Amino acid sequence: MSFDGQLPPKLRLLRAAAELLAKSAGAAVSTRQITQLAGVTAPTLYHHFGDKEGLFDAVVAAGFEEYVAGERDFAPSGQPLVDIRRMWDNHVQFGLKQPELYLVMFGNIRPESRPAIVADAEGLLEEMLNKAAAAGQLNVQPREAARSILAANVGVTLMLIAEPAAERNLELSTMTRDAMIFAVSRDQGREAGSEDSGKSSVVVAAIALNAALQASHSDQLTSSELKLFLEWLHRISTSSTG
Amino acid sequence: MSFDGQLPPKLRLLRAAAELLAKSAGAAVSTRQITQLAGVTAPTLYHHFGDKEGLFDAVVAAGFEEYVAGERDFAPSGQPLVDIRRMWDNHVQFGLKQPELYLVMFGNIRPESRPAIVADAEGLLEEMLNKAAAAGQLNVQPREAARSILAANVGVTLMLIAEPAAERNLELSTMTRDAMIFAVSRDQGREAGSEDSGKSSVVVAAIALNAALQASHSDQLTSSELKLFLEWLHRISTSSTG
DNA sequence: TAGCACCTATAGCAACGCTATATGAACTGA
DNA sequence: TCAGTTCATATAGCGTTGCTATAGGTGCTA
Structure with a gap:
């Protein structure tokens, strides 16, 4: 594919640069590649865009x-x-x-x-x-x-x-x-604190999970599984040490 | 300042590259600049670092x-x-x-x-x-x-x-x-603001308990109980919604 | 037709990354 | 002591890069 069509050279250069820039996965793109794809010689590029960076800036502006x-x-x-x-x-x-x-x-x-x-x-x-x-x-x-x-x-x-x-x-x-x-956004809870620092993290987490599970209707476990799960959770959350 | 001193050429190249890279505000740095500052000719660079990118990689590794x-x-x-x-x-x-x-x-x-x-x-x-x-x-x-x-x-x-x-x-x-x-972090206010953005409190609590259990050596459950418990916990904590 | 912008092409420069080849230095084994 | 080998550096130059001095062609207005 090339742009030797009837479009004005300036536009052909822009499209050729955009295409090559998009295809070359991060690699450098040379002015010679661009001008060749555009069906144009070097001075045309510099006449319209000043230098390579100017051309790229124009591509970026379009993007x-x-x-x-x-x-x-x-x-x-x-x-x-x-x-x-x-x-x-x-x-x-x-x-x-x-x-x-x-x-x-x-x-x-x-x-x-x-x-x-x-x-x-x-x-x-x-x-x-x-x-x-x-x-x-x-x-x-x-x-x-x-x-x-x-x-x-x-x-x-x-x-x-x-x-x-x-x-x-x-x-x-x-x-x-x-x-x-x-x-x-405004509607946040208040600052994070270190209130419950007295209890072990396991216990705190177990208590939180327990409360959360009670209040929700999780269907990730069967009822019998849940029953046993809660029993274990209770055992953990009432343990005195962590 | 130059590095023509008594250091080995490899190190001189590294320092010269680092210095030029730091001084040139984003502009390109040529191998000729580097080798000249290091008091060394081109092949030395390629002998030690393969190519320009190899040298830069070494600089980055040091950084x-x-x-x-x-x-x-x-x-x-x-x-x-x-x-x-x-x-x-x-x-x-x-x-x-x-x-x-x-x-x-x-x-x-x-x-x-x-x-x-x-x-x-x-x-x-x-x-x-x-x-x-x-x-x-x-x-x-x-x-x-x-x-x-x-x-x-x-x-x-x-x-x-x-x-x-x-x-x-x-x-x-x-x-x-x-x-x-x-x-x-855990101690946030609940769900606020964007409605469905946060995970349910059940999932949050399960994640915390999971991490806490992994790190502690709780003896509240037998090993087989713990294994099943963790499995259920995982099932809960990876559920998408509460 | 002349004059004038505008646009494009020919040809080539300096600088770039990189390398084929050769030279020197340091070590090894007999 | 000295040839053989290896490592490290230098000489010289290749192909490509971004860019430009200069000139020529085109279409317009008068």
Whole structure:
């Protein structure tokens, strides 16, 4: 496949660069490869984009528009925190679908382009968090919340990209996502304390499990199993030492 | 400053590479620069390290030992979650002190070296989280907690590195840190906020009891009873919903 | 037709990562 | 003592990279 078609050379260069960038799994892409695929010679590239980085920046800019579109393209649910969750998932999905582009956007650190992109992504989040704050659902300043959530979001996405696609466990994402959203939202329980430090952890855990089991209707065990289980649990939770 | 001294060329190459890597703010470092600073010619580099990446890997390996040393070099406080907090801060400080090295270690995605390093860093965290789990302070499996915390830790550090040193606000780190540690720790307020995000209290309690039992030598149950008990416990703690 | 932007091609430079080959130094065994 | 072997470094140069000085072609306005 090549782009020697009738499109203008500038666009052909953009598409060729995007395609090669996406296909070469992290490896370097040369200007000669790009210009050849675009059916164009070297000076054309430098006429339109200044230098190689300029071309890549243009590719990134296009990719970022796609990203922003994805982040905006859903009906607001009316619950800002729910929308934030969707934005997180969109972010991760974008990274997994176009890992090379994502790495150029959020992974690589080039003092010029990256902060701008990060700032834009931050802005999208902050926008939504402002609604949450207006609804009194926020625990911290929207800007700080946006920075914190985005940092974790990027970290998780990078980690997921780094590991083989087969072993990817998206629970890492959902778990971290909920942790971050919960952390910035208002309706939290109070600070973690060390109240029950007197009893052994086994006993504490057994008591907690006992209470929880009594209150729930778990069907993981049969009734006879449950009966015996609770008896043992009782034996553990009434033991004096740990 | 140069390394034409009396040190063996291999070491001179390592130090020259590390120095140039640290000084060049993210820019590329050529083998010619390195060999010249080391007072050595090109083939020497390839004799000792195979290729440029091999040399950089060696630099990273040295840097990683320093990182690990930093992560281990403090007296355990007896409170695993407090130690985890220190490990987080150590991680961030390491990244800010040697940003270029950090970027090669955690930022760059090279399918070979990075996962190994990440896995090691993950191991350090998991080690400590195991103690927390044994003390019944954990809400989730130590491995999942380690992955989640490390991902957020890397994301925060990358973001801090990316922005100008003058504007760096470490509160981003402390805030995210506490959010993550709180999220994986047991003594949270219940379920709040996002409805279906947390696990049921039964599962939480079962995980804690499981970790506590593994670490203790409870003699309240016979070994055969304990075996069956743990099996049921596992069945409960791996159920998706309460 | 002339003049003027704009865009593209020819050809080539300096710097890059890397290597085929050769030379020197240090050790080994008789 | 000295040839044989191995390790370590140097000379010189290959192919590729990002990039550019210069020139030529194209389509417009007058």
